[in-house]
Amino acid sequence: MKLWIAWFVAMLFLLVGCGTGDEVSGEQGNDGNQIDEKISQFEGYVAAYEDERVLIVENELSEPYKDMEFEDFTEKAGQAIYFSLEEIENSMRDSLVLGEKITVEHGAVAESYPGQSSAVSINRVVDEQNDLIVNHEKVDNVHAWHSFLHSKDGSMRKMNTTTEGDSVFTMIQRKEDNYKVMIDGSQDEFGPMEINNYSCGQYAESYEQPDVNITLTDCNNDSGELTLFSLEANQLIIPEQKYSSLSVQTLEGESVFESDDQAIINETIEKIKSGNKTSVAQMGLMASDGKLTLSGEYADVILDYYLDGNVISGGAYIEAGLNY
Structure with a gap:
């Protein structure tokens, strides 16, 4: 009987040990402690892009990060994290524009200010206040076009919704008389799901009653032009x-x-x-x-x-x- 009880206890310990091993996930540190591999998400605005990393801040900044005193930055930015971009495709890296709103999926964040982490993926999200939003029957934030049009060197982002409801983002940067255009269709499940870059020489406005058509010309694509949007004249000329x-x-x-x-x-x-x-x-x-x-x-x-x-x-x- 004692032999049978000893055998039973030994088997019980063996089963418990095996069960515990199946529940362990992730890697272990040098001290044997479990490392949390959970992926988190951070939404914010692009404040800086330098040396293969991007700085994302919780709150939209009213002035360039590079011109701000550190104390002023900490007060206005809210949470801020530097993300390394080793795992991000070059097409996404090269299309990032200062001030635009994105979400970053990332790993653990080192405790510093700004924090430090590694980006796993980046997606653009609609900025209800600043994006020129083009839906099927209306355009919102027309003032964004006027701000861009009358700035010496600036940038603007347009978001249009496809028939299926997916978002396509167009980033436009102007320097002197040249326009750099990046079209992000990576969220368009019925399109090529890629990011394309173009350069254009100038923009043109044409009136065809009752609409105004906004087009970039002298572009390096097949047609030589990119149509940005069309809008009823009064809505474009005097935005709400x-x-x-x-x-x-x-x-x-x-x-x-x-x-x-x-x-x-x-x-x-x-x-x-x-x-x-x-x-x-x-x-x-x-x-x-x-x-x-x-x-x-x-x-x-x-x-x-x-x-x-x-x-x-x-x-x-x-x-x-x-x-x-």
């Missing part, structure tokens, strides 16, 4: 936002008119929207006399101005009949 002032200046910088009276601003906007529009391609026009600027909450809107009170924007000559 609050306007606080308007000014008119000659090309020499002489002030013609200035006002922050909301009634005058609203009247000006209404005259521009209701004015008869003709494609400038059908007209032989002299150069404009100056610029009319509407100062907006998110972006300024700048139109070519003629002293007879008419304006040009979006490839359309607009008989606005403004009297200043």
Whole structure:
């Protein structure tokens, strides 16, 4: 009986030992402790891209990271992590744009500020505030185009939704008169699911009632051009936002008119929207006399101005009949 009991206890220990071994996962450190291999996800904005790593911050920054004092950065950025990019494909690395919103899947984060980790995958996510969002029947954040259009060197991101509901992102960077375009179709399950890069020489606006077509030309693709989007003229020329002032200046910088009276601003906007529009391609026009600027909450809107009170924007000559 004692022999049988001893045999039973020995077998019990053996079974328990085998069961414990099956439950161990991941690697063990030098001290024998279990290393957690869980993958985490971090969503934020691209603040810096340097030396095969990218800095992602929780909060959108209002100024470039490189120009910020460290204390100011820690206060405004929220959580911040440097991710190494060894496991990320070159096409994704090369398409990253400062300020854009992405999610990063990553491993463990070293405790420092900013933190340190390794990116496993990167995906773009819609930025509801800043992306030019092109759906099937409407375009949101049109002010993003105006901000980009009137910046000397800048960038913009467009997101359009496919018929199947997938997202395709287009990043546009301008330096002087050249445009670098990166089209990220990696989330389009019915497309090639790849990222393509192009360069273009200039952009063109053409008015075909009732829409304005925005196109990049002199591109190094087969057609030589890239169509960015089309939008009803009034929605593009005067995007929805609050306007606080308007000014008119000659090309020499002489002030013609200035006002922050909301009634005058609203009247000006209404005259521009209701004015008869003709494609400038059908007209032989002299150069404009100056610029009319509407100062907006998110972006300024700048139109070519003629002293007879008419304006040009979006490839359309607009008989606005403004009297200043």
